[in-house]
Every structure is written in C-alpha cells, then in structure tokens.
Amino acid sequence: MSWQVHLPALILTIPLLGAFVSIALTKPRLRNFWFTFILAATAVLAFLLWRRVGAYGTLIYVMGGQSWNFTLPSGMAFPIRIIMEVDAFGAFMVLTGAISALASGLFSIRFLDRVHDGNKFVSLFLLLLTAMLGLEVTGDLFNFFVFLEIASVASYGLIAFWRDTPEAIEASFKYTVLSTFVALLFLVGVGILYGVYGTLNMAAIAKNIQVGFLEKVALVLFIASMAMKCGAVPLHMWEPDAYGQAPAGIPCFLVVVGQASLYGMFRIAFSIYGQAFHGSVLAWIIVVFGLLSMFIGVVMAVIQKEAKRLMAYHCISQTGYMLMGIGLGLLALSSPQAMSEFGFTAMKGGIFHIINNAMYKGLLFLTAGSLFYATGTTDLNKLGGLSRNMPYTTAMFAVAAAAIAGLPPFNGFVSKLLIYESSFVVHPFLAVVAMVTSILTLASFVKVFQSGFLGPSKENMTTIREVPLTMIIGMSVLCLMILALSLMPNWALSNLVEPAARDLVNQASYIQAVMGSGLQ
Amino acid sequence: MTIGTIYTGFGYWNVYAWVMFFALGALIVLCIRSTGRNDYEKGTYQDEVFYGGNPVPQDGQDLAVPASSSYWGFTKAIASFYDLLVGVHTGILSDYMGLLIATAAVISLLILL
Numbered sequence: 001m002s003w004q005v006h007l008p009a010l011i012l013t014i015p016l017l018g019a020f021v022s023i024a025l026t027k028p029r030l031r032n033f034w035f036t037f038i039l040a041a042t043a044v045l046a047f048l049l050w051r052r053v054g055a056y057g058t059l060i061y062v063m064g065g066q067s068w069n070f071t072l073p074s075g076m077a078f079p080i081r082i083i084m085e086v087d088a089f090g091a092f093m094v095l096t097g098a099i100s101a102l103a104s105g106l107f108s109i110r111f112l113d114r115v116h117d118g119n120k121f122v123s124l125f126l127l128l129l130t131a132m133l134g135l136e137v138t139g140d141l142f143n144f145f146v147f148l149e150i151a152s153v154a155s156y157g158l159i160a161f162w163r164d165t166p167e168a169i170e171a172s173f174k175y176t177v178l179s180t181f182v183a184l185l186f187l188v189g190v191g192i193l194y195g196v197y198g199t200l201n202m203a204a205i206a207k208n209i210q211v212g213f214l215e216k217v218a219l220v221l222f223i224a225s226m227a228m229k230c231g232a233v234p235l236h237m238w239e240p241d242a243y244g245q246a247p248a249g250i251p252c253f254l255v256v257v258g259q260a261s262l263y264g265m266f267r268i269a270f271s272i273y274g275q276a277f278h279g280s281v282l283a284w285i286i287v288v289f290g291l292l293s294m295f296i297g298v299v300m301a302v303i304q305k306e307a308k309r310l311m312a313y314h315c316i317s318q319t320g321y322m323l324m325g326i327g328l329g330l331l332a333l334s335s336p337q338a339m340s341e342f343g344f345t346a347m348k349g350g351i352f353h354i355i356n357n358a359m360y361k362g363l364l365f366l367t368a369g370s371l372f373y374a375t376g377t378t379d380l381n382k383l384g385g386l387s388r389n390m391p392y393t394t395a396m397f398a399v400a401a402a403a404i405a406g407l408p409p410f411n412g413f414v415s416k417l418l419i420y421e422s423s424f425v426v427h428p429f430l431a432v433v434a435m436v437t438s439i440l441t442l443a444s445f446v447k448v449f450q451s452g453f454l455g456p457s458k459e460n461m462t463t464i465r466e467v468p469l470t471m472i473i474g475m476s477v478l479c480l481m482i483l484a485l486s487l488m489p490n491w492a493l494s495n496l497v498e499p500a501a502r503d504l505v506n507q508a509s510y511i512q513a514v515m516g517s518g519l520q
Numbered sequence: 521m522t523i524g525t526i527y528t529g530f531g532y533w534n535v536y537a538w539v540m541f542f543a544l545g546a547l548i549v550l551c552i553r554s555t556g557r558n559d560y561e562k563g564t565y566q567d568e569v570f571y572g573g574n575p576v577p578q579d580g581q582d583l584a585v586p587a588s589s590s591y592w593g594f595t596k597a598i599a600s601f602y603d604l605l606v607g608v609h610t611g612i613l614s615d616y617m618g619l620l621i622a623t624a625a626v627i628s629l630l631i632l633l
Contacts, residue, residue: 173613174613174616177613177617178613178616178617178620181617181620182620185624213632216631216632217628217632219631220624220627220628220631220632221624223627223631224620224623224624224627227623228620234608234619234623235616235619235620235623237609237611237615237616237619238616241611281630281631282631285627285630285631296605299601299602299605300605300606300609302591302594302595303591303595303602303606305586305587305588341529342529345528345529380586380587380588381586381587381588384580384581384584385580385584408533408535408538409535409538409539409542413533414526414533414535417526417528417533418526418528421528421529421530421531422528422529424530425530443591443594447587447590447591448587450585450590451584451585451586451587451590455580455583455584455585456569456580456583456584457580458579458580458581458584459578459579459580459581460581461580486535487524487535487539488524489524489526489535490523490524490525490526493526
C-alpha cells in the first residue's frame with residue numbers, strides 16, 4: 001500500500017500542523033523557514049494528489065475509522081465518519097489553491113519583517129490554507145460548514161491584521177457580520193437535508209434526493225450563502241473593502257479562498273442536486289449572477305483610483321465569467337445534445353478561467369503589494385513613472401494585465417474564447433456582455449499601467465527601488481504559471497480542465513465512488 | 521490535433537500562430553527602427569520632452585494625467601448610470617445585509633414557485 005493513499009488527509013494535516021507550530025516560533029528566521037517549508041510541502045502534496053486522482057480516479061478517505069478505506073460494520077445504510085472525496089474537480093481546485101498560497105506566502109515573508117507578531121500572521125495564513133483545502137476535499141456537508149467557518153475566522157484576522165488602521169477593522173467587521181449570517185443560512189440548509197435524509201454525506205444525499213419543498217429551501221440557502229462568499233453581484237460589496245485593507249500578500253490568497261466557495265456552489269448544484277432538480281431556474285440564476293458580476297464589477301473598476309480596490313472589483317468581474325461558464329454547463333446538464341453543443345465547452349471555459357484568474361489576478365494583487373511596499377501607497381493619483389525603478393514588477397504587471405484583459409496569446413484569452421463562443425449559442429447578448437467586460441477590463445488596466453508605471457518620474461518617487469528578491473520570487477511563481485498556461489493551452493485543457501469538467505458533470509460517478517463501496 | 525491549437529467546437533485558435541505573428545511584428549519594428557537617425561546622443565537636447573513648446577516642469581507630478589481623470593469622457597457620458605451605481609455602494613453594513621436578504625428572497629421566489 002502506497003503512502004499516497006493518505007494524501008487527502010496529509011493535505012489538511014500538514015498546513016494545520018504548520019499553523020499550530022508557527023505560533024510558537026518567535027525567531028523570525030526560523031518562522032520564515034517553517035512557513036516556506038509548509039507552503040512548499042503543501043504544494044507538492046497538492047500536485048501528488050492531483051496526479052493520483054488523474055491516475056486512479058476519485059479518491060475516498062475515511063477519517064476516524066479503523067482504516068482509511070471503507071471497512072465499516074456491515075448493515076450500514078449510509079456512510080458515517082468524516083469522509084473525504086477528491087475527484088478531478090476537487091484535485092484541480094486543490095492544486096490551484098496550493099500554488100497561489102505558495103506565491104502569496106513567499107511574497108508575504110518580507111512584509112513580516114515589518115511587524116512584531118509575524119508568527120500570528122503565519123498561523124492565520126496556514127489555518128486559512130487548511131480550511132480552503134478542506135472545503136475542496138470534504139465529501140460531507142457539515143464538514144464543509146466547519147471548514148467554511150475556519151476559513152472565515154482566519155480571514156477576519158488577516159483582513160484586520162493592520163489593526164491600528166480603523167479602515168481595516170471596519171472591513172473585517174463587515175465581512176464578519178455578513179459571513180456569520182450566511183454561515184448560519186448554510187447551516188440551516190445542512191440541517192434541513194440532515195433532517196430529511198438522516199445523513200450529511202454529499203454522495204449519500206445525492207443518491208437519495210427527491211427535490212421537494214424542503215430541498216428547495218435548502219438549495220436557496222446554499223446558493224445565497226455561497227454567492228455572498230464568492231462575491232457575486234449584488235452580494236459583492238464586502239470584497240473591495242476586505243481586499244483593499246488586507247496586508248499586501250493576502251488578497252492574492254483570498255482570491256482562491258473565494259473560489260473555494262464557488263467550488264461549493266458548483267458541487268452542490270451539480271453533484272448533490274444535479275438532474276434531480278428539474279428545470280433551468282437554478283442554472284439561469286447562476287448565469288444572471290455571472291452577468292451582473294461581470295458587468296457591474298468592471299464598470300465599478302474603471303472609476304477606481306486605488307489599485308487594490310480596482311483589482312478587487314476586477315476580481316468580482318472575473319468571478320462572473322466562471323459563474324456564467326459553469327452556469328451554462330448546468331443549463332445543458334439534462335440534455336446530452338445541449339451539453340455537446342455548448343454546455344461542455346462553456347464548462348471548460350469556466351473551469352479554465354478558475355485557474356487563470358487565480359494566477360493573473362493573484363499576480364496583479366502581488367504587484368499592487370509591491371507598489372505598496374516600495375512607495376507606501378497604492379493611490380494611483382500619487383504614483384507614476386515607476387517602470388524605471390521597478391522593472392521586474394512592471395514586466396510582471398504587464399503580463400498579468402494582458403492575461404486578465406484576454407489579449408491573445410495569453411491564457412485569459414483561451415478561457416474567454418470558450419465562454420464567448422458557447423454563450424453565443426445560448427443567446428448573443430451573453431457573449432456581448434462578456435466581450436464588453438473584456439474591453440473595459442483592458443481599459444482599466446491600461447489606466448493602472450499608465451498611472452503607476454509610465455509617464456515622467458515624480459520627485460517623491462525618484463528614490464524608489466525594486467522590491468526584495470523573495471517578493472520577486474513570489475510574483476515569478478504566478479508569472480511562470482501564466483506563461484506556461486498560455487503557451488501550453490492544449491496540455492492545460494486536456495490534463496487539468498477536461499477531467500475536472502467531466503467529473504463535475506458526472507454525478508453518477510461522484511455517488512458511485514462512495515456508495516458503490518459496499519454501501520447501500 | 522495540431523500543437524497549440526484549441527478547438528472550440530465552432531472554430532479553432534492557435535497560440536503559436538499568434539506568437540509568430542508578434543515575433544514578426546517585433547522584427548518589422550526593429551527593421552524600421554534601424555533605418556532611423558544614428559546621431560542620437562543621450563543627455564543632450566534630443567532627450568528633452570516636447571511640452572507644446574512650453575518649459576517642461578521639473579516635477580513629473582505637474583506633467584502626469586492623474587488616474588482620477590482617466591476616461592473622463594466615458595464616465596461623464598454615463599454619469600447618471602454611475603450616480604446610481606456608486607449610490608448603491610454606500611459602504612454601510614446594514615445596506616449590505618439588506619441586499620443579501622433581498623437577493624435571497626428573489627432566489628426563493630424563483631426556486632420555490
């Protein structure tokens with residue numbers, strides 16, 4: 001038996017161990033080494049997990065039992081204990097999140113030199129990483145709620161980390177109240193399904209679900225709560241506040257944490273409800289969330305003059321592409337013809353956009369962090385002419401901005417092309433909104449480039465120097481990922497995206513992986 | 521399957537064709553540049569910014585177009601839309617909560633009815 005059967009557990013225990021140990025590490029050098037080691041180890045485990053799922057199919061891991069696999073007492077009607085279920089979609093999300101966390105962590109190390117309680121930062125960061133990965137590997141609805149809460153609590157601390165700044169406290173407070181409220185909505189939804197089906201396992205519920213009034217109420221609660229957590233318009237307003245006030249490396253990480261909520265929404269819509277929910281209402285709700293997020297997010301971004309707030313609005317806008325792409329896949333779920341005509345292409349576009357957005361949006365947030373580190377501000381009215389002083393940051397910003405704007409040959413173009421063409425089949429209006437959003441995205445990043453990096457040097461900016469090496473390495477991780485995804489789109493689609501899309505669509509295999517193991 | 525070609529189901533797109541296109545464009549730009557004057561000297565009057573014939577301000581701050589002035593025409597043209605949109609983004613938590621409840625209510629109506 002290979003040790004790799006324990007990967008679904010190790011991917012959670014390693015960062016969790018890192019979080020608890022780091023609180024005791026007060027020596028900066030040791031703490032930084034530990035932080036880097038844990039992040040690198042988690043990224044390696046995520047890669048191995050993704051590779052193993054690719055080789056052996058959906059992985060199941062039972063926690064709290066005598067063995068990691070199904071050796072439950074006979075006669076069980078449904079699975080008990082904490083069950084991890086990692087299919088290709090989950091593994092894809094884990095890999096994306098771990099890479100982003102590595103880049104964000106490396107970037108943050110030099111910022112830790114400026115605070116006296118950096119070990120608390122590291123501890124919260126690793127706790128957030130554990131929770132994010134937990135959301136993506138759990139096969140249990142109540143555990144999903146638990147990880148959602150852990151992620152929320154760690155996020156509150158990180159957003160308010162500059163606790164001497166009233167704005168940071170305010171941003172964290174708003175997020176706390178909203179998150180707590182939606183977590184309660186989610187918990188009520190979980191309670192409803194538990195009351196009806198007597199189990200919390202997602203596959204077991206999916207196998208038995210018959211959508212009646214109570215199941216619909218639970219679905220409303222799940223969709224509303226996940227829409228708020230992923231920042232879909234009109235539930236997005238916490239996001240610019242939170243991303244704008246969090247320490248420089250954190251928004252990059254919060255992007256993938258937000259995507260974990262998106263994952264939750266899709267897992268519930270496809271794997272639990274799936275075709276049991278008749279009609280296209282749910283799909284259209286997700287598509288409309290996508291349309292609103294794309295357009296409102298980008299038009300709000302155009303008028304921002306603070307780099308991190310501008311990028312936060314773009315984050316909302318990019319989430320819209322994912323919602324629309326995968327929402328169109330849900331629309332086609334009950335019709336094999338629609339799925340082959342546009343549904344699967346839209347899903348590929350939406351899922352490819354998840355990793356693309358994690359990489360280029362993360363890199364953009366890190367470049368904004370570099371500007372803050374070097375100049376002490378991200379106010380675009382105060383910046384200017386920094387391309388001469390910060391050539392590496394400038395080059396990487398240009399790559400990320402071109403990618404997010406969907407300029408060929410960058411990766412953002414490929415995922416957007418798939419979404420444009422598939423959405424056009426459903427209705428040309430959808431494709432038009434997506435394209436207008438792309439144009440406005442380009443416009444607002446041209447503004448950032450012109451205001452921050454081009455133009456004459458300002459007198460108070462002449463002594464600015466490039467950021468330290470560890471920050472450049474952090475940015476380079478994401479920049480290299482963007483270039484790799486851009487230059488090898490076939491590989492990315494065949495190996496990363498298509499297996500994830502196939503597993504998300506295939507509700508039967510998700511159910512079979514748990515319920516086919518000797519359980520009824 | 522051709523290397524680097526993405527088939528969308530409606531057409532195809534090749535990344536390397538675009539890379540070659542940009543490489544070719546860069547080559548043409550370099551060729552045109554090489555035909556330019558070769559008597560350029562750094563640090564002379566040739567380096568000076570042309571500022572409409574006026575003296576160039578010392579501080580770049582006086583030359584730069586601030587970010588808040590970018591796309592002035594665009595935002596002015598749809599000012600009423602922006603007034604509405606910015607007005608909704610109050611920054612007040614109770615408004616956020618109201619929107620959350622209203623959205624949940626709309627989703628409920630759509631799914632339950």
